[in-house]
Amino acid sequence: MSRDExxxxxxxxxxxxxxxxxxxxxxxxxxxxxxGLHDQAFLSxxxxxxxxxxxxxxxxxxxxxxxxxxxxxxxxxxxxxxxGRAAIKTWVFAILKNKVADLLRHKQRVVDASSLMKDDxxxxxxxxxxxxxxxLQDSKPTAWHCPEASLEQQxxxxxxxxxxxxxxxxxxxxxxxxxxxxxxxDEICSTVSVSSSNLFxxxxxxxxxxxxxxxxxxxxQAA
Amino acid sequence: xxxxxxxxxxxxxxxxxxxxxxxxxxxxxxxxTWICSGCRNFGGQLGFIRxxxxxxxTHADEGDGAxxxxxxSPPPGGV
Numbered sequence: 001m002s003r004d005e006x007x008x009x010x011x012x013x014x015x016x017x018x019x020x021x022x023x024x025x026x027x028x029x030x031x032x033x034x035x036g037l038h039d040q041a042f043l044s045x046x047x048x049x050x051x052x053x054x055x056x057x058x059x060x061x062x063x064x065x066x067x068x069x070x071x072x073x074x075x076x077x078x079x080x081x082x083x084g085r086a087a088i089k090t091w092v093f094a095i096l097k098n099k100v101a102d103l104l105r106h107k108q109r110v111v112d113a114s115s116l117m118k119d120d121x122x123x124x125x126x127x128x129x130x131x132x133x134x135x136l137q138d139s140k141p142t143a144w145h146c147p148e149a150s151l152e153q154q155x156x157x158x159x160x161x162x163x164x165x166x167x168x169x170x171x172x173x174x175x176x177x178x179x180x181x182x183x184x185x186d187e188i189c190s191t192v193s194v195s196s197s198n199l200f201x202x203x204x205x206x207x208x209x210x211x212x213x214x215x216x217x218x219x220x221q222a223a
Numbered sequence: 224x225x226x227x228x229x230x231x232x233x234x235x236x237x238x239x240x241x242x243x244x245x246x247x248x249x250x251x252x253x254x255x256t257w258i259c260s261g262c263r264n265f266g267g268q269l270g271f272i273r274x275x276x277x278x279x280x281t282h283a284d285e286g287d288g289a290x291x292x293x294x295x296s297p298p299p300g301g302v
Contacts, residue, residue: 133228
């Protein structure tokens with residue numbers, strides 16, 4: 001690895017121009033195995049995860065497959081720079097994330113804002129707060145013990161995924177755009193056609209919901 | 224809005240992740256979290272949720288161990 005830049009600094013699918021496009025003229029021919037791009041099992045597992053991820057965001061199997069194909073091709077041409085499978089995986093996902101973000105920006109999906117907002121709004125709030133807007137006894141957040149330690153546990157990521165899957169689709173979409181893809185709020189507003197105050201409401205609900213879910217399925221279990 | 228309830232306070236904390244709150248907003252929010260442990264906890268947990276979401280792409284679905292359990296790379300975006 002000649003450089004020490006973050007994978008996210010890669011400009012979407014543009015691999016290092018000094019790396020050969022085919023990857024075969026690299027100085028370390030035997031090194032390609034380390035990052036697993038010759039290992040069929042590793043590749044197909046990686047591909048499955050990537051497609052699942054892309055499809056979650058794009059809602060379209062064909063678009064997702066195309067994006068994954070391009071991301072893998074980009075990864076292939078820059079693979080010599082990476083030391084191992086964990087690093088290559090981080091990197092291909094960073095490429096894929098950029099690609100999906102680009103596609104989302106151009107898609108301009110028109111979403112009916114009023115149906116977005118209706119999305120179980122009453123239920124979500126009366127579950128958590130009383131009529132004066134104070135926490136109900138059972139939903140008042142209690143302290144989480146060492147939450148950062150959870151990030152080291154594989155099981156935590158599975159729980160997070162379950163919680164995200166359980167979110168109403170409209171909330172999940174804007175929340176994922178914001179927190180996962182890293183869109184700015186005005187980009188989200190123009191992409192899904194909601195006002196910024198409606199977006200704030202949706203994000204607030206999504207966070208309340210996700211916090212509650214993580215609490216019930218993870219932090220309260222550990223306590 | 225001199226006195227916030229918990230719903231308003233959590234909404235304001237959520238919004239602070241999208242925009243910079245004004246001085247008056249920060250003041251009423253601080254007054255609320257001073258006396259409300261639930262909202263205080265909520266505020267801290269929001270920061271954790273953001274951190275977890277940034278690490279989500281590289282960690283989700285690694286249960287098959289294909290990438291090894293020992294990922295040296297930090298989550299994209301760091302902490």
